[in-house]
Amino acid sequence: MNSELLYLTLTVGLYCLAKALHRRTRIALLHPVLVTFLVLILLLRSAGVDYAAYREATQLLDFGLGLSVVALGYLMYEQLDRMRGRLLPILVSTAVGCAVGVLSVVYIARAFGVERTVMTSLAPKSVTVPIAVSIVEPLGGIVPLTAVVVFCVGVFGSIVGERLLRLCGVHDPMACGFALGSAAHGVGTARAIEMGAVEGALSGLAMALMGLTTALLLPLMERWCY
Amino acid sequence: MTGLFWILLCWLLGNLLSRLCGGYVSGNVIGMLLLFVLLSLKWVRAEAVRPAARFLLSSMALFFVPFGVGLMVSYRIIAEHFWAIVAAAGISTIAVLAVTGRTFQWLNGKNDAGRK
Numbered sequence: 001m002n003s004e005l006l007y008l009t010l011t012v013g014l015y016c017l018a019k020a021l022h023r024r025t026r027i028a029l030l031h032p033v034l035v036t037f038l039v040l041i042l043l044l045r046s047a048g049v050d051y052a053a054y055r056e057a058t059q060l061l062d063f064g065l066g067l068s069v070v071a072l073g074y075l076m077y078e079q080l081d082r083m084r085g086r087l088l089p090i091l092v093s094t095a096v097g098c099a100v101g102v103l104s105v106v107y108i109a110r111a112f113g114v115e116r117t118v119m120t121s122l123a124p125k126s127v128t129v130p131i132a133v134s135i136v137e138p139l140g141g142i143v144p145l146t147a148v149v150v151f152c153v154g155v156f157g158s159i160v161g162e163r164l165l166r167l168c169g170v171h172d173p174m175a176c177g178f179a180l181g182s183a184a185h186g187v188g189t190a191r192a193i194e195m196g197a198v199e200g201a202l203s204g205l206a207m208a209l210m211g212l213t214t215a216l217l218l219p220l221m222e223r224w225c226y
Numbered sequence: 227m228t229g230l231f232w233i234l235l236c237w238l239l240g241n242l243l244s245r246l247c248g249g250y251v252s253g254n255v256i257g258m259l260l261l262f263v264l265l266s267l268k269w270v271r272a273e274a275v276r277p278a279a280r281f282l283l284s285s286m287a288l289f290f291v292p293f294g295v296g297l298m299v300s301y302r303i304i305a306e307h308f309w310a311i312v313a314a315a316g317i318s319t320i321a322v323l324a325v326t327g328r329t330f331q332w333l334n335g336k337n338d339a340g341r342k
Binding site: 131 | 233240250252258262279288300310315317323324328330
C-alpha cells in the first residue's frame with residue numbers, strides 16, 4: 001500500500017515540479033510531460049522497480065484519463081454557439097483531417113517496411129492521447145508507443161504550426177486554430193490559446209471532433225485501407 | 227460534485243453501449259458524446275458540470291504520464307523503427323496542418339461570403 005502511494009505521489013510531484021520548471025524556462029522542448037516521462041523512467045530504472053508494479057500503483061491516473069475523455073464532451077458543448085452556421089467547414093475539415101492524418105502516417109510507415117502493430121500504434125497520432133490510447137488498445141497496438149508518439153507529435157505541431165500555416169497562406173484565425181487542434185491536439189490547443197481566444201476555442205473543438213471521428217473511423221480504415 | 231456524477235454516469239452508459247455494439251468504439255468516447263448531447267439538450271446544466279470538467283481537462287496531461295513511462299519496456303521497438311516513426315509522424319503532422327487549415331479557410335470564407 002505504501003509503495004503504491006509512493007509512486008503516485010512521486011508522479012504527481014514530479015509533474016508539478018516539471019510544470020514549474022517549464023513556466024520558468026519557456027522552452028517548448030522542456031515540456032513538463034516529457035520531463036516527467038524521462039525522470040520517472042530514470043528513477044524507476046535505477047531503483048530496480050519494474051513497469052508492471054508502477055502501472056499497478058498508478059491505476060488511479062488511468063481512471064482520471066477515462067474521465068477526462070468524457071469531459072471533452074463539455075469542451076464541445078462550450079463551442080456549440082460557434083458551431084452554428086459553420087457546420088460545413090467544421091465537419092468537412094474534420095473528416096479530411098482525420099483521413100489525411102491516419103492514412104498518410106500509415107502509408108509512410110509502410111513504405112519504411114514497419115510491421116503492422118507499429119502502424120496501428122501510429123495511426124491515431126493526431127488524436128488527443130487519452131482517446132488515441134483507447135482506440136489503439138482494442139486494435140492490438142502498443143499503447144506506450146502511441147502515448148509517446150502522439151505526445152511528441154503535439155509538441156512538434158505546436159512548435160511548427162504557426163509558421164507553417166502562414167507559409168501555406170492560412171490567415172483566418174478560425175482556420176489556424178482549427179488546424180492546430182486537428183494536428184497537434186491538446187498541446188496545439190495550449191499554443192492556440194496563446195494566439196487568441198478564437199484560435200483557442202476552435203482548436204479545442206477540433207481536438208474533440210478529431211478524437212471522436214478517428215475513434216469511429218479508424219477501426220474501419222484498419223480493416224479496409226491498410 | 228454533481229458534475230462528477232454526470233460524467234461518471236455518461237461513462238457508465240457509454241460502457242454499456244460500447245458492449246452492446248461489440249466494443250467497436252470505447253465506452254469513454256461514447257460517454258463524451260452522451261455528455262455533449264445531454265448538455266446541448268439542456269437536460270444537464272452546464273454550470274453543474276463545469277468545475278469537474280475543467281479540473282479533468284486541465285489535468286489530462288498528468289493522467290497519461292504512466293503510459294509514457296511504459297517506454298521503459300517498449301523502447302526497443304521505437305529504437306528499431308526510429309527514423310520510420312519520426313519521418314511518418316513528422317510529414318503526416320505537416321500534411322494535417324496544411325490540409326485542415328486550407329480546407330477550413332476555404333469553406334469558412336465561402337460561408338461568410340454567402341452570408342453577406
